[in-house]
Amino acid sequence: MQKTLKKYFPFFALPTVIAFAIAFAVPFLMGIYLSFTKFTTVTNSQWVGLSNYIRAFTEDQDFLNALIFTTKFTVVSVVLINVIAFVIALLLTRGIRGTNVFRTVFFMPNLIGGIVLGYIWQLIINGVLFKFGVDITFSSTYGFWGLVVLMNWQMVGYMMIIYVAGIQNISPDLMEAAEIDGASSWQVLKNVTIPMVMPSITICTFLTLTNSFKLFDQNFALSGGAPAKSSSMLALDIFSTFYGRNGYEGVGQAKAVVFFIMVALIALIQLRLTRSKEVEN
């Protein structure tokens, strides 16, 4: 069968391969090359070596500030989202009435797009801050916590659903055995539930980690980086380097390459952790 099928490459694989080459492979390779050049469109590049990379870090503090802001934001939201989602999942797996309605409500914000989410929360946060005579553009602290609240609102329901699936997979015998042995509910949680949902914890950590680190739309709409770029995350800083200033295309591309390497490292480290956990289970 393999032999006949092989001849069908143009039917089965070619359309995807062409689209993949145009939308991903060629732009990716060109992006790496262009990060070492000076260019305004992609056809007029001049080799400049590492100078774009040096300019990205030394010409101003924007990229470093964005890196610090992004790292802080990612740590805080990964922890908060996962803790809250896990607690809600525990509450929703007790078989109390209304479980389905609660699940429906908690998950819904996840489907709303980042731009729309950003403006919804801009209204609410500015409404609260107005009572103190300021708005979200006054300090990056407001932009930071606003984004944390927004991200929790968006992702808690999604993570909760993955945790619920994980908790429901635990065999009831195991729970019963623990209860018969006289384990308190805290001991059951610590020694049975959490170890058994470890795969879900890894998936959820991975999803919240990469989604928070790569965040653009919500950041762009909520505070737009204000005041003076201090609440810019990495993706927004790269976007404004490309499209907000003339002559910085090369620097923008160099920042994008650095960003890609960071995302890839995070993903690989996380994958390795997943694998090591999977062996234990």
Next chain:
Amino acid sequence: MRSAKSKQLDNMIFVVLTVMSILFMAPILIVLMNSFKGRFFISDTPFDLPNSQTFVGIKNYFTGIEKTGFFSAFGYSLFITVFSVLAIVLFTSMTAWYITRVKTKSTKVLYYAFVFSMIVPFDMVMFTMSKIANMLHLDNPIGIILIYLGFGAGLSVFIFSGFVKSIPLDIEEAATIDGCNPLQTFFRIVLPILKPTAITVAILNAMWVWNDYRLPYLLIGSSFKTIPIAVQSLQGGYGSKDMGAMMAMLVLAIVPIVVFYLSCQKYIIKGVVAGAVKG
């Protein structure tokens, strides 16, 4: 004794969850409420109910629709999402089957290229991809479908391949012996088996394409606005934006999502769980 105690606890949890649900719905309800208030009564007092002085009926909806061209934005969003998702599901399932069944060096390279593309952030290819798309005249609502197919291929091929590996070869071999050519085998035998996975892939991609902002903005945003671009276009210069129109457009942007969610909730929840576990 124990059951009475745990019943009390369950009641407490019920109350806590109810309060949380109300808090979760509040942001959307606040936006809805403000969409009926005059544009100057929104930013400062978003938590006040409309009163005889601030209530303007559906005037904001008219201004918003006019300013953003909402209905054409809805049309472009729908067109691009439906056809991108169809293209992704059809072509990536075919590709996944091919590269899983034909075991050569080049299919192996292709598979790893697709997997690799999943960890590359959009920022990395944003500039070069939009320039190439311009050069190839893909900067229109039809061309962008090809771009979505290419950029969405990684995750979708990966999810489909994982599932194809679990289909026993015997079934396909039997079909071949019965005289099916590979196209017939795929469409009559393999694709029906892949249906649950296809739903997962469709839902994950639909959520992405419908809400995507940067790709359509960079490629077609100046001539063809999708919903996120239409909403963003109301931002304008700082301070000059019409908050009334903004509230009305936020409501109009959320309504189709809520309708879609409530009508296919079962598939959506199953799809995102399956997608998360496999991805």
